[in-house]
Amino acid sequence: MTLTVQKVPKHLKKYTAEQHYHTYTPINHAVWRYVMRQNHHTLKDLAHEAYTDGLRASGITIEKIPNVDEMNEALAPFGWGASTIDGFIPGVAFFEFQGNGVLPIATEIRKLENIQYTPAPDIIHEAAGHAPILCNPKYSEYVKMFGEIGKKAIASKEEHDHFDAVRHYSNLLEKGDATEEEIKAAEQNVKEKEVAIKGVSEAEKVGRLYWWTVExxxxxxxxxxxxxxxxxxxxxxxxxNILSPEVEKRPFDVQEMVNTSFDITKPQPQLFVCESFEQLIEGLKEFAQEMSFMKGGTESLDKAIQSENVATAVFSSGLQVTGIFSDRITDENGDLIYIKTSGPTNLAFDHQELSGHGTDYHSDGFGSPVGKLKDLGKSLENLTDSELEAQGVLVGEETTLEFESGIVVTGTVKDLVRKDGKVVIVSFENCRVTLGDDVLFEPEWGVFDMAVGTDIVSVFAGAADGEAFHSIVESEPMETPALPELTSLEQLFQDVRNVREGHIADPESELERVLDELQVISNDDWLLRIEIFEILVAKKLSCTLLDRVTDELNHVKTLDEEWNTLIERGIKVAKNAPLISE
Known part of the structure; x- marks a missing residue:
């Protein structure tokens, strides 16, 4: 069993995917190699030393797409693992991976036509961008801490809807087999969902902070x-482009970052500069103080209700209630006196589901008072057994509990649950719960499990015990895809790789043959011609062939402005970098 499998919680495994390394084509590897050569040799003087130091340590090579299992082993000494995922995943899940010390890596790689940028997650961005710098201890600490905090951020319902739309649209674009009508409809849906978002949720603020730091x-x-x-x-x-004076460099400021939106489709007009990774950690701690999981109370629960997604509310006793919160009652001061969920709910303590209080038992929702008992100087959760007995809270006895809020609970005590010395649940049979003339629970509804706590001290997105709350369905093993048959162009890319790696006795003749066939198959391909150019320059081979491929590249440059830029960059690296970089 690998480190990755051990670190990924069961409820997150539904987001993982097999890499199927053998299905990457020679063109896929060439795309990886081009981007990595550009990054390594162009950005080596612009990147923090932790990045260049971490490239080899993280199991990444420039010459070919990394095997994520090998990356997983290479990252283990630094307290990290790596796991392949299936494209876009929800923010809560993404951050939970990172909080567990697992770098989620998309299995897909961008297509050649998207070589400079793809809106969908891909292995270039996530493996080559994120992994190397995780080998720095302080930065690693920051990213893990961000995962722990980020997974608790509550998003609005509209943001969840927008995420689903973006994921669908990006998948259509990257897979390349959608009709024009399907793409237009998906794009329009993204725009409509984006317009529907009002205000800035704490999940959006977390996303902005992540963008301006980790990304x-x-x-x-x-x-x-x-x-x-x-x-x-x-x-x-x-x-x-960071060297350009058009990109404003601003000092690190958490509040300014969370108030600064971004557009992923455009170059960023400003960037933020921290003094050290320690400053990142302190800034994140400062930001977390304003999040719902630290504040609790009515405002935080309202965010959970508005999200219409799974969240957890924590009582002052430590009891954790996980479900989709649907309603609450407050007193004249706006303080919570009753909370309610709809649908499957579970109760946990210290992130472990309490026996008998899973979603199968609380399948239709959960409700409970919040607050202090009337005329009692001590919180119910802190009462001793003798003090409970004095209040009439004794198993088998009928009792009435009146809260300061006016809520009255009358019934026969069936059970009490204590955790860490505190009372967290009192269960009643034949129970009626009222607030004035309003009935909150009827005896015929079954057992009333009353959560105990004077306040809601924390509210966060997701489940307290994710593995217990989310139904774990063991997926059937997927068939391993067959080794794909190479197209004529893909075979030429492989032939050139064989020359570069020294497997061909007569490289000049082989490269001439490839150029002849390439002229017939694809007279506008630029990437393979760049690879041939690199070999001819590095090995000081035929000047005639070099002149020929240069002329062909110059022709391709005239066909497309982006190709012109890519070719110019490729030629520059070819003249200044070793042919094979490991």
Missing amino acids: YGLIGTVDDPKIYGAGLLSSVAEGS
Whole structure:
């Protein structure tokens, strides 16, 4: 069993995927190699030293797409693992992976036509951008802490809907087999869902902080910054652009970052520069103080209700209630006096589900008073057995509990649950719960399990015990895809790789043959011609062939402005970098 399997909680395994390494084509590997050569040789002087030091340590090579199992083993000494995932995953799940010390890596790699940028997660961004710098202890601490905090951020319902729309749209674009009508409809749906988002949720603020640090962060001084953000490290265009005076460099400021939105489709007009990774950690701690999981109370529970997604409310006794919160009652001061969920709910303590209080038992929701008992100077959760008996709370005895809020619970005590010396649940049979003329629970509804606590001290997204709350369905093993038959163009890419790696006795003749066939198959392909150019320059082979491929590249440059840029960059690296970099 690998480290990855051990670290990924069962309820997150539904987001994982097999890499099927053998299905990557020679063109896929060439795309990886081009981007990595550009990044390594163009950004090596712009990136923080932790990035260049971590490239080899993280199990990443420049020459071919990394095997994630090998990365997983290489990252283990640094307290990390790696796990392949299936494209976009919800933010709560993404951060939970990181909080568990697992780097989630998409199995897909961008297509050649998207070589500079893809809106969908891909292995270039996540493996080459994120993994190397995790080998730095302080930065690793920051990312894990961010995972622990980020997974608790509550998003609005509209943001959840927008995420689903973006995921669908990105998948259509990257897979490349959707009709024009399907793409237009998906794009329109994204726009509509985005317009529906009102205000800035704490999940959006977390996303902004993550964007301006982990994705697009700079470190050092405003006048001499270095790159540590994965988005910059996996994009030569944006990475090298940090030197431009058009990109404003601002000092690290948490509040300014969470108040600054971003557009993932455009170069960023400003970037933020931290002084050290320690400053990141302190800034994150400062930000977390304002989140619902630290504040609790009515405002925090309202965020959970508005999200219409699974969340957890924590009573002052430590009892954790997980479900979709649907309603609450407050007193004249706006303080919570009753909370309610709809649908499957479970009760936990210290992130472990309490026996007999799973979603199968609380399948139709859960409700409970919050607050202090009337005329009792001590919180119910802190009462001793003798003090409970004095209040009439004794198993088998009928009793009435009146709260300061006016809520009255009358019934026969069936059971009490204590955890860490505190009363967390009192269960009643034949129970009626009222607030004035309003009936909150009827005897015929069954057992009333009353949560105990004077306040809701924390509210966070997701489940307290995720493995217990989410139904764990063991997926059937998927068939391993057959080794794909190479197209004519893919075979030519493989032939050139064989030459580069020294497997061909007569490289000049082989490269001439490849160029002849390439002229017939694809006279506008630029990437394979760049690879041939690299070999001819590095091995000082035929000047005639070099002139020929140069002429062909010059022709392709005239066909497309983006190709012109890519070719110019490829030629520059070919003249200044070793042919094979490990």
